Amino acid sequence: MPRRRLCFPRPLRPLLAVLGLALGMGGHALRGGEASVIIPAGDYRPITRATSDPEAIAVAAFLLDILPITNAEFLAFVTAHPQWRRSRVSPLFADETYLRHWTGDLDPGPAAPADAPVINISWFAARAYARAQTKRLPTLAEWELAAAAGYTTPVGRDEPAFKQDLYTWLSAPTPEVLPSVATARATLHGARGLHGLVWEWVDDFDTAMVTGESRADVATDQNLFCGGAAASATDPGDYAAFMRQALRSSLKARQGTSSLGFRCATDLPPPSDQP
Amino acid sequence: MKTSALFLTLLPLLVSPSLRAADACCPPALPAEAPLPAASIYQTEVDFTTDVDTPFHLAELRGHPVALVMFFSTCAYACPATVADLARIREKLPEADRTLTRIVMVSFDTERDIVAVLRQFRESRALDANWVLLRGADDSVRELAALLGVKFKREADGNFAHSNLITILSAEGEIVHQRAGLTGGLNEAAAALLGAVRSGEKSPDA
Numbered sequence: 001m002p003r004r005r006l007c008f009p010r011p012l013r014p015l016l017a018v019l020g021l022a023l024g025m026g027g028h029a030l031r032g033g034e035a036s037v038i039i040p041a042g043d044y045r046p047i048t049r050a051t052s053d054p055e056a057i058a059v060a061a062f063l064l065d066i067l068p069i070t071n072a073e074f075l076a077f078v079t080a081h082p083q084w085r086r087s088r089v090s091p092l093f094a095d096e097t098y099l100r101h102w103t104g105d106l107d108p109g110p111a112a113p114a115d116a117p118v119i120n121i122s123w124f125a126a127r128a129y130a131r132a133q134t135k136r137l138p139t140l141a142e143w144e145l146a147a148a149a150g151y152t153t154p155v156g157r158d159e160p161a162f163k164q165d166l167y168t169w170l171s172a173p174t175p176e177v178l179p180s181v182a183t184a185r186a187t188l189h190g191a192r193g194l195h196g197l198v199w200e201w202v203d204d205f206d207t208a209m210v211t212g213e214s215r216a217d218v219a220t221d222q223n224l225f226c227g228g229a230a231a232s233a234t235d236p237g238d239y240a241a242f243m244r245q246a247l248r249s250s251l252k253a254r255q256g257t258s259s260l261g262f263r264c265a266t267d268l269p270p271p272s273d274q275p
Numbered sequence: 276m277k278t279s280a281l282f283l284t285l286l287p288l289l290v291s292p293s294l295r296a297a298d299a300c301c302p303p304a305l306p307a308e309a310p311l312p313a314a315s316i317y318q319t320e321v322d323f324t325t326d327v328d329t330p331f332h333l334a335e336l337r338g339h340p341v342a343l344v345m346f347f348s349t350c351a352y353a354c355p356a357t358v359a360d361l362a363r364i365r366e367k368l369p370e371a372d373r374t375l376t377r378i379v380m381v382s383f384d385t386e387r388d389i390v391a392v393l394r395q396f397r398e399s400r401a402l403d404a405n406w407v408l409l410r411g412a413d414d415s416v417r418e419l420a421a422l423l424g425v426k427f428k429r430e431a432d433g434n435f436a437h438s439n440l441i442t443i444l445s446a447e448g449e450i451v452h453q454r455a456g457l458t459g460g461l462n463e464a465a466a467a468l469l470g471a472v473r474s475g476e477k478s479p480d481a
Contacts, residue, residue, distance in 0.1 A: 054431050090318050092422060123421065127414070128320065136414065203417060206426055253421040 036063040037190035044141040047241045065263040067181045072114035093124035097256045116178040120256040135264035137203035149188035174259040198261040205248045317448035321415035326393035326408040339377040340471035341444040347384035348396045367465035372472045379407045443467040
């Protein structure tokens with residue numbers, strides 16, 4: 001992954017502590033200091049929507065992990081929660097893709113470096129991890145709002161440098177061994193690796209293709225994707241968003257993939273009462 | 276003979292401390308304490324709240340064959356039909372089996388279907404104690420929907436687009452049958468429910 005430059009955040013971004021820890025250290029150390037950043041409130045505009053849906057969804061400000069969850073962090077989770085180890089997990093919550101690149105239950109092995117994003121994680125497992133940290137997965141709207149930001153402006157798709165990096169990543173095959181999360185450059189709000197490392201689970205991924213009528217379920221969703229999506233697209237130029245939507249509609253909650261990880265979110269604490 | 280019987284009695288003690296509690300000393304473990312089958316949705320960690328405002332974990336349904344739907348109480352189109360279908364499925368069971376069966380309705384309207392609304396729903400439809408009405412946080416509702424394969428989405432007007440799926444669960448919480456759509460399939464669903472009643476009787480702690 002030579003195209004992923006090690007980046008130096010702008011002086012205004014409160015990330016120096018994180019960067020300092022990031023240099024040459026393993027997975028959990030990366031999350032030392034500030035672990036999450038505030039994503040300011042904003043509007044998420046779905047790339048496709050039913051005619052009855054609003055053009056924009058207001059998203060409240062929330063806290064998002066700066067980095068995707070690493071193998072080292074997930075190892076700590078399965079160590080503490082044996083029911084989520086590969087050999088013990090219920091087939092209801094994870095299929096045979098679960099952690100299949102790990103060498104053993106508690107041994108990530110050479111294909112899963114400590115500081116690389118963890119992949120092959122089911123949606124149930126990602127949620128269980130988040131719950132164990134008293135966090136949650138971001139919603140689709142939250143994730144997309146955070147991911148819309150470029151390196152220096154709130155609208156990355158209008159930023160040439162950002163767009164170039166994004167499309168370079170989209171067109172490159174997933175490497176067999178993923179690089180350290182530290183290789184991802186921070187975007188405007190300080191989150192890193194929303195693009196350029198792995199795709200990420202969102203809590204409501206399965207609503208991605210449910211439109212007005214879902215009674216006939218999956219087969220209909222597929223049909224709608226081909227024609228319907230393009231017809232109602234609000235920004236057909238946002239190719240990356242279409243890719244994410246197509247990916248989400250193909251996912252199953254029990255199934256992980258070799259390019260799908262996750263990170264956690266939390267509500268902002270309510271504003272303290274005025275005296 | 277005596278020796279081998281003694282050996283068999285002691286074997287669990289030798290094999291594993293975890294077997295000892297279940298097999299050696301005591302009466303058979305209660306069903307609630309035996310491990311759930313691998314396919315039991317009752318393994319989920321999330322919980323719900325009843326229409327009398329008590330916390331409810333799905334594993335409390337263990338031992339009862341269950342017909343379960345996800346719904347929202349202000350639904351004007353599909354849900355009344357679903358309630359009627361659930362009642363009809365139950366009526367197809369022999370009288371004695373009806374009391375063992377639980378009809379479970381879980382709302383995905385986390386905002387509007389508060390406890391009082393669910394209680395009103397029960398009263399207005401005269402649902403007896405075999406009907407279990409549940410609400411839950413977003414987290415719980417999403418997880419259950421994913422386990423059942425129910426898709427739902429809140430529309431701008433506050434209503435929900437959703438799958439219409441009646442799920443029949445065994446006494447151990449395994450999905451044994453699903454009826455999709457709004458018409459037909461009641462006999463099949465009732466047969467699956469009856470099958471769940473019968474298999475539960477054969478091996479109460481299986």
